[in-house]
Amino acid sequence: MDDLLSIEDLDAGMITRILDTAEGLKDIAVRPIKKVPVLRGRTVCNLFYEDSTRTRISFEVAEKRLSADVINFSAKGSSVSKGESLKDTALTLQAMGVDAIVIRHSSSGAPRRLTEWVDAKVLNAGDGWHQHPTQALLDLFTIRERMGRLEGLNVAICGDVVHSRVARSLVQGLRIMGAEVTLVGPPTLMPAQVDSWDVTVSHDLDGMLADLDVCYLLRVQNERMAEQFFPSVREYARIWGMDIDRLEVMPEHAIVMHPGPMNRGVEISADVADAEQAVIVDQVTNGVAVRMACLYLMLGGEQAGAVSEVTPA
Amino acid sequence: MTGNVVVEGEVIRSVGEESAGLRIECEGLICTSGLVDLSSHLRQPGREDSEIIATGTAAAAAGGYTAVSAMPTTEPAMDHAGIVEQVLRLARETGRCDVFPVGAITKGRAGHELAEMGAMHEAGVRTFSDAHHAVVSSQVMRRALLYARTWDAIIANHPEDTSLTEGAQMHEGAMSSRLGLKGSPREAEEIIVARDLILAERAGARLHVPHLSTRRAVELVRDAKARGVRVTCDVTPHHLVLDDSNLVDYDTRFKVIPPLRTPDDIAALREGLQDGTIDAITSDHAPHPPDDKDHEWSYAPAGTVGLETTLSVILAELVDPDACPDKRGNGTLSMAEALALLSSGPAKARDIEGHGRPITAGEPANLLLFDPGVIWSVVGDELRTRSRNTAFEGHEVRGRAVHTVLRGKFTLNDGKVV
Ligand SMILES: [Zn+2]
Numbered sequence: 001m002d003d004l005l006s007i008e009d010l011d012a013g014m015i016t017r018i019l020d021t022a023e024g025l026k027d028i029a030v031r032p033i034k035k036v037p038v039l040r041g042r043t044v045c046n047l048f049y050e051d052s053t054r055t056r057i058s059f060e061v062a063e064k065r066l067s068a069d070v071i072n073f074s075a076k077g078s079s080v081s082k083g084e085s086l087k088d089t090a091l092t093l094q095a096m097g098v099d100a101i102v103i104r105h106s107s108s109g110a111p112r113r114l115t116e117w118v119d120a121k122v123l124n125a126g127d128g129w130h131q132h133p134t135q136a137l138l139d140l141f142t143i144r145e146r147m148g149r150l151e152g153l154n155v156a157i158c159g160d161v162v163h164s165r166v167a168r169s170l171v172q173g174l175r176i177m178g179a180e181v182t183l184v185g186p187p188t189l190m191p192a193q194v195d196s197w198d199v200t201v202s203h204d205l206d207g208m209l210a211d212l213d214v215c216y217l218l219r220v221q222n223e224r225m226a227e228q229f230f231p232s233v234r235e236y237a238r239i240w241g242m243d244i245d246r247l248e249v250m251p252e253h254a255i256v257m258h259p260g261p262m263n264r265g266v267e268i269s270a271d272v273a274d275a276e277q278a279v280i281v282d283q284v285t286n287g288v289a290v291r292m293a294c295l296y297l298m299l300g301g302e303q304a305g306a307v308s309e310v311t312p313a
Numbered sequence: 314m315t316g317n318v319v320v321e322g323e324v325i326r327s328v329g330e331e332s333a334g335l336r337i338e339c340e341g342l343i344c345t346s347g348l349v350d351l352s353s354h355l356r357q358p359g360r361e362d363s364e365i366i367a368t369g370t371a372a373a374a375a376g377g378y379t380a381v382s383a384m385p386t387t388e389p390a391m392d393h394a395g396i397v398e399q400v401l402r403l404a405r406e407t408g409r410c411d412v413f414p415v416g417a418i419t420k421g422r423a424g425h426e427l428a429e430m431g432a433m434h435e436a437g438v439r440t441f442s443d444a445h446h447a448v449v450s451s452q453v454m455r456r457a458l459l460y461a462r463t464w465d466a467i468i469a470n471h472p473e474d475t476s477l478t479e480g481a482q483m484h485e486g487a488m489s490s491r492l493g494l495k496g497s498p499r500e501a502e503e504i505i506v507a508r509d510l511i512l513a514e515r516a517g518a519r520l521h522v523p524h525l526s527t528r529r530a531v532e533l534v535r536d537a538k539a540r541g542v543r544v545t546c547d548v549t550p551h552h553l554v555l556d557d558s559n560l561v562d563y564d565t566r567f568k569v570i571p572p573l574r575t576p577d578d579i580a581a582l583r584e585g586l587q588d589g590t591i592d593a594i595t596s597d598h599a600p601h602p603p604d605d606k607d608h609e610w611s612y613a614p615a616g617t618v619g620l621e622t623t624l625s626v627i628l629a630e631l632v633d634p635d636a637c638p639d640k641r642g643n644g645t646l647s648m649a650e651a652l653a654l655l656s657s658g659p660a661k662a663r664d665i666e667g668h669g670r671p672i673t674a675g676e677p678a679n680l681l682l683f684d685p686g687v688i689w690s691v692v693g694d695e696l697r698t699r700s701r702n703t704a705f706e707g708h709e710v711r712g713r714a715v716h717t718v719l720r721g722k723f724t725l726n727d728g729k730v731v
Contacts, residue, residue: 085607085608086608086609087607087608105609107609107610107611107612108482108492108493108494108563108610108611109492109493109494109562109563109609109610110609110610112562112563113563113608113609113610127493128493128494128611129493129494129495130492130493130494131493162490165493168491168493191490192485192486192487192489192490192496192498193486193487193490194490196487196490196491197490
């Protein structure tokens with residue numbers, strides 16, 4: 001695998017391979033020594049232009065479990081006007097011989113630009129509203145783990161789709177794997193020309209609950225209310241928020257997902273967040289395994305031998 | 314045209330006769346009046362790292378232009394007579410074509426207070442524009458149109474309702490949804506076009522709508538012209554040729570204002586050229602140094618250079634090379650129509666005197682001789698403009714200026730800027 005910039009770059013075979021690899025790597029987390037030497041001597045830089053402690057730690061744990069040398073570069077608030085440009089930073093990392101760069105950036109397409117300036121493999125850890133491929137992969141992994149399959153499942157993605165890199169990547173991942181996707185929420189939060197997305201769009205969450213296998217809730221940011229995408233948080237929660245009453249309408253086997261961090265009482269009520277059907281903690285756990293799998297496949301871990309044969313360091 | 318053009322001093326002496334005077338070998342070349350641009354960002358004074366009048370007008374001469382309109386995107390903004398005079402002086406001393414300054418409509422191009430149009434008019438300004446800052450206030454725009462009637466001057470307002478485009482990075486549509494970039498909806502342009510047409514109609518004032526980019530905007534202007542509104546408009550080569558699918562790799566060369574739209578909009582713009590709704594093709598030459606463009610998409614400034622490529626892009630993309638000069642053949646435009654849209658059309662739309670004139674005795678000798686057959690590839694690094702951000706990098710184009718003549722003197726001779 002080369003750079004990982006977007007789910008669009010992957011096909012069903014490649015996604016299955018990543019998920020299968022992650023399955024093998026997930027065991028490492030329960031071993032007494034949680035480390036394998038497959039990326040020993042390789043240097044990975046976590047280049048975070050946007051705060052995200054959760055994602056950065058998940059990557060860092062994944063990198064360390066694979067024995068990579070890790071550099072954390074936080075360029076909070078960096079932009080053209082203040083401080084070093086992305087290109088200059090990229091050229092510095094290039095000169096240092098970094099093997100892979102995990103980049104998080106508030107500007108859509110920044111990882112794509114980065115590939116033009118460095119030879120290192122680039123892994124997109126979230127860019128603007130564009131893509132968050134490892135999030136989509138860990139979501140697919142979690143769904144497959146619970147449901148045993150992805151094909152033919154009915155998945156609703158609910159909330160602020162237009163501003164969501166998570167939704168963008170997950171929709172593509174689910175469609176590639178043969179799941180049916182419905183986007184739910186107010187029209188103000190749906191992307192322009194959403195018909196080009198190969199999904200169904202609905203504004204009626206209640207009408208679809210009984211047929212769902214997965215209800216994926218997106219984080220609703222307070223600033224969306226300030227920008228008048230909807231009139232109030234209370235109204236949003238009443239029409240599109242997941243609460244216990246709605247959960248009970250869903251089939252028994254159905255699950256509720258959320259990429260975190262949650263706004264309890266807005267898109268998800270506190271009791272749903274803690275319910276048996278919510279797999280939000282599993283998503284976090286699986287995130288490490290999936291990120292290990294991506295780094296492993298990108299950095300030529302394959303040549304070091306199959307994961308199953310890898311022994312603890 | 315075939316035959317001889319005899320130039321004596323600054324004017325055309327005669328056409329179609331033998332002469333012992335200056336001889337230019339014209340075998341295989343087309344002779345036409347020099348091109349006229351309605352929007353060139355020459356950046357001087359203030360942003361000399363992007364462009365200066367000397368390099369911008371050298372690029373113009375190389376592209377076949379004998380006249381360009383200097384936009385008020387100077388620093389400070391060209392919003393008073395002093396800076397107009399400074400630009401005119403620099404143009405006289407260093408320019409390789411005539412420069413017609415466009416004064417700002419409002420102070421600092423900020424959209425609030427009217428700039429001193431009278432003083433600027435006296436200094437030679439005939440058109441006022443805040444460049445890529447739209448006058449959003451209907452009140453300010455109405456006053457500007459009425460006030461400009463004093464001299465029957467032209468107001469060219471950038472059509473963009475900025476309340477709909479705050480933070481916008483590209484055309485709003487399937488592509489922006491895929492790329493995760495905030496979209497600029499067509500209606501942002503169309504609302505201001507519609508409003509300005511209404512205001513201009515009521516005021517009886519002259520309005521120029523720059524760089525149309527949507528189907529509806531073309532329709533609005535078409536309808537207004539049919540009603541007799543005093544409106545002219547233009548379109549850029551990039552909006553006639555490139556659509557938003559080019560943005561797939563976030564290449565900032567394609568970041569322009571207004572944003573690249575869709576094939577349907579392109580078709581509508583071309584229809585607008587054919588039926589005469591659109592008066593001119595404008596380069597909207599907007600140089601930015603590489604350090605500014607070489608950034609993440611959202612941090613890069615918008616704009617593409619164009620003075621050296623506009624003629625060639627239009628000939629390559631819109632004109633059928635096999636059709637006779639007055640026929641469209643399989644092209645959007647005939648050769649004659651294309652040249653009119655690059656020369657007499659813009660000159661008429663914006664009262665640019667002495668340019669875009671017919672080639673007849675007594676007219677100023679502002680001429681372009683170009684080779685219509687040569688095929689070449691656009692290479693930014695080979696351009697004469699100071700900044701090389703071209704949306705047509707690597708694009709194969711056709712036709713190239715060989716000689717440009719400004720009032721009887723070469724500014725481009727045998728492909729070399731003089
Ligand atoms: Zn403009």
